[in-house]
Amino acid sequence: MDCREFCDQHLAFVDDTLAGIELVRMQRHLAECESCARQDAKIRRALLLFKNLPSIEPSADFSHRLEARLRECHDEQLASAQRNLRFGAFAATLASLVMLGYIATTLYDHASVPSDLVMAPVVATVPEAELTPITTPAPAIVASVSAGLTIWPAALFAEQVPVRFAHSKLELANYTR
Amino acid sequence: MADIVRKQVVSVEGLTVRERLQAMDDSAVVTAFLGGEERAFSELVTRYQTRLLNFVYRTIGDREKAEDLVQEVFIRVYRHLHRFDRSKKFSTWVYTIASNLAKNELRNRSRNPLVLFQTVQKNFQDEDRPLQFEDTTSRPDDMYRKRHLREIVEESVAKLPEHHRNVFILRELEGKSYEEIAEITECNLGTVKSRLNRARNSFAEIIAPYVD
Numbered sequence: 481m482d483c484r485e486f487c488d489q490h491l492a493f494v495d496d497t498l499a500g501i502e503l504v505r506m507q508r509h510l511a512e513c514e515s516c517a518r519q520d521a522k523i524r525r526a527l528l529l530f531k532n533l534p535s536i537e538p539s540a541d542f543s544h545r546l547e548a549r550l551r552e553c554h555d556e557q558l559a560s561a562q563r564n565l566r567f568g569a570f571a572a573t574l575a576s577l578v579m580l581g582y583i584a585t586t587l588y589d590h591a592s593v594p595s596d597l598v599m600a601p602v603v604a605t606v607p608e609a610e611l612t613p614i615t616t617p618a619p620a621i622v623a624s625v626s627a628g629l630t631i632w633p634a635a636l637f638a639e640q641v642p643v644r645f646a647h648s649k650l651e652l653a654n655y656t657r
Numbered sequence: 658m659a660d661i662v663r664k665q666v667v668s669v670e671g672l673t674v675r676e677r678l679q680a681m682d683d684s685a686v687v688t689a690f691l692g693g694e695e696r697a698f699s700e701l702v703t704r705y706q707t708r709l710l711n712f713v714y715r716t717i718g719d720r721e722k723a724e725d726l727v728q729e730v731f732i733r734v735y736r737h738l739h740r741f742d743r744s745k746k747f748s749t750w751v752y753t754i755a756s757n758l759a760k761n762e763l764r765n766r767s768r769n770p771l772v773l774f775q776t777v778q779k780n781f782q783d784e785d786r787p788l789q790f791e792d793t794t795s796r797p798d799d800m801y802r803k804r805h806l807r808e809i810v811e812e813s814v815a816k817l818p819e820h821h822r823n824v825f826i827l828r829e830l831e832g833k834s835y836e837e838i839a840e841i842t843e844c845n846l847g848t849v850k851s852r853l854n855r856a857r858n859s860f861a862e863i864i865a866p867y868v869d
Contacts (some may be wrong), residue, residue: 519861525868526861529810530829537716538706539724546702546728553735594739 482508485518494523675700683747691739702731705748708831709755715826716759717766718815726758728740745840752841753830756823806868813863817856824849827854 486509492498493506510517676685678700686704690697709730714723734755736811741750814822827833833841839849 491850491857494857497817522865523857523861526813526864527829527857529806529864529868530814532809533715533810533830534722535707535711538710538727541707542728542859543702546731549728549732550698550735553732557736 481506483509483513483516486513487519490520490523493520494527503556684743687738687741687743687747695724698735701747702735705751705796706731709751710751712831713755713759715811715814715830716756716823717762718811722762726755726762729758730755746837749837749840752827752833752837753843755758756827756841760819809864809867813860813867816863817859821852821859823861824852828853 486506487504489498489502493503493649510520661702669712672680672824674694678689678694678697681700683701683704686697686700691702709727710723713726713730714720717723717726730751734751741747814825818823820842822839824844827838827841828835835846835849835853838844838853839846842849844852
């Protein structure tokens, strides 16, 4: 074994995780090489110093402070859960209302407009209108309209002119129709 | 009346809840907590507070800040324990949180020189403490030598690069396996071994002039 190989294996050597044969080879090199033996001792001594550092303990109020923070955290979580629960209840109520509305609308639509409504045929009759004679205050004047004398406004007689023109005493039979 | 209360506290097996929790492994304690046993969390705190405090303190070198960070670790554990993958080791998870917080602290500190100043001031105040508080059974010169040596060791660790120091502390102080360290530091096994080897050599080189 050379020094380079010794250095490569030194981590496992210190941690005591080398296989039997490798361990023997390392120990043999250690006995032969003064430089590697010095380096090995230096590292082991340094590690020993580090491992023997006194442990530090949490301060007296550490637990109290932690408890207070944990309590806060617990309360926060509870509040958050309650908020979620409230929101969930609200959402569920809203959804129920929407659903009820939808159902009510659907039922109402079904009730008011049946899809296959068959009705009996109905004969509709229009009551005969009572015949009323057309009375014009001055048939002679009306008749004179066609002669080009504009005595009354034409619009007033626009519909009646042909009828009246034919016969001033024509009784309106189907006029209302 | 006192007997009745006592009977209620003592379980059927004759052990209190606290004693039963103490006898459980981490995984069982976590399960108990998730099952609604609030006292299980106190058990986890008791088990890990000193170990985590030492780990964080050796990593960042500031006692007060280390306590704050350890508290933060427990708060995060409390909040997210229901999301913890119980097929993994609880201790690895806790150390991962602590390691990340310590790393963040060091990163913030490098951006904020004021924190560095506070650390120096803290060390200064630490030196001002009366010697008798160290160890009342030792002679003054022994106490001085011990404290001096401790400071040298702490300073030597602090001189290691951050990623070497982290691996070094987890291995030498916490006794974690290479695999656990790889998981905590999110590195592969080869990197962990390489960093640890370099850290050991560097630490030995730094401290050698003081102890020879």
